[in-house]
Each structure stands twice: as structure tokens, then as C-alpha cells.
Amino acid sequence: MKLLTAQPEDRIPFRLSDRPYDDHWQGYVLGEDATHRYLWIWMGSNIRVICVPTGETGGYDHAWCYPRDPAAVEAAVEKWDPETQDEPTGWHKRPTSPRRAPRRDEEPEYNRPRCEHGCYIADGCRTLNCRNAR
Ligand SMILES: [Zn+2]
Numbered sequence: 001m002k003l004l005t006a007q008p009e010d011r012i013p014f015r016l017s018d019r020p021y022d023d024h025w026q027g028y029v030l031g032e033d034a035t036h037r038y039l040w041i042w043m044g045s046n047i048r049v050i051c052v053p054t055g056e057t058g059g060y061d062h063a064w065c066y067p068r069d070p071a072a073v074e075a076a077v078e079k080w081d082p083e084t085q086d087e088p089t090g091w092h093k094r095p096t097s098p099r100r101a102p103r104r105d106e107e108p109e110y111n112r113p114r115c116e117h118g119c120y121i122a123d124g125c126r127t128l129n130c131r132n133a134r
Pocket residue numbers: 115116117118119125126127130131132133
């Protein structure tokens with residue numbers, strides 16, 4: 001995903017990122033496509049990436065939790081193609097249901113099943129006692 005860059009007129013209270021700031025969500029807008037806006041928000045103990053349906057203000061369809069490292073989060077989302085790839089990489093928790101990309105059949109290797117911590121189930125999980133890993 002091509003990331004957005006904040007403009008000089010954007011009002012950003014505590015600049016943690018070069019992305020445009022969204023006052024409603026109190027987070028940074030990473031990018032957008034035909035159906036969703038993609039933002040990251042500071043959540044206390046982690047950063048949450050959210051997929052908000054265009055025009056929606058009440059909720060989001062999908063989200064992933066990352067360690068509190070804005071640069072790492074933005075790099076992961078920048079590498080991600082929401083059209084063909086179900087989910088970005090590098091997260092450790094998914095507070096929503098899994099996402100399915102519209103053209104996911106084009107990247108079957110990337111879109112293999114993941115455990116609840118974001119690891120490919122076939123590769124095993126780094127988390128002890130993961131209930132999804134074999
Ligand atoms: Zn796991």
C-alpha cells in the first residue's frame with residue numbers, strides 16, 4: 001500500500017508519524033483504497049491498525065495489534081497489498097475476525113492460514129501453548 005504523507009496544514013497534537021492525523025479516530029491515516037481507510041491508533045500497550053469502511057465513523061471491519069513501534073507498523077502496512085493479501089505481517093493479536101482479500105487467490109502462499117498470533121500455522125507459532133499451532 002502506498003502510504004500517505006501529512007500536509008503542512010494537518011494539525012497533529014503529538015507527532016508520532018509523518019502520516020495525516022485523523023481527529024475522529026485519533027490516529028494516523030496510512031492509506032486508502034476503493035472501500036476502506038487504513039489507520040493506526042495508539043492503544044496504551046500496543047498499536048492497533050484498523051480498516052475503516054469509507055465514510056464510516058462508528059466502527060471498523062478489521063484490526064491487528066502490533067508492538068509500540070510506529071516505524072515497524074508503517075513498514076508492514078507499506079509492504080501489504082490489501083487487494084491480494086488477506087492481512088499485513090508483524091502483528092501479534094487480531095481483535096476482529098480474519099480478513100479475506102478480494103483477489104486472495106492470486107497469492108495462495110501468502111494467504112495460508114494463520115494462528116491467532118499472526119504466524120502461519122504450518123510454520124508453528126512463537127507463542128507458548130498457542131491453541132492454533134500444531
Ligand atoms: Zn499462535
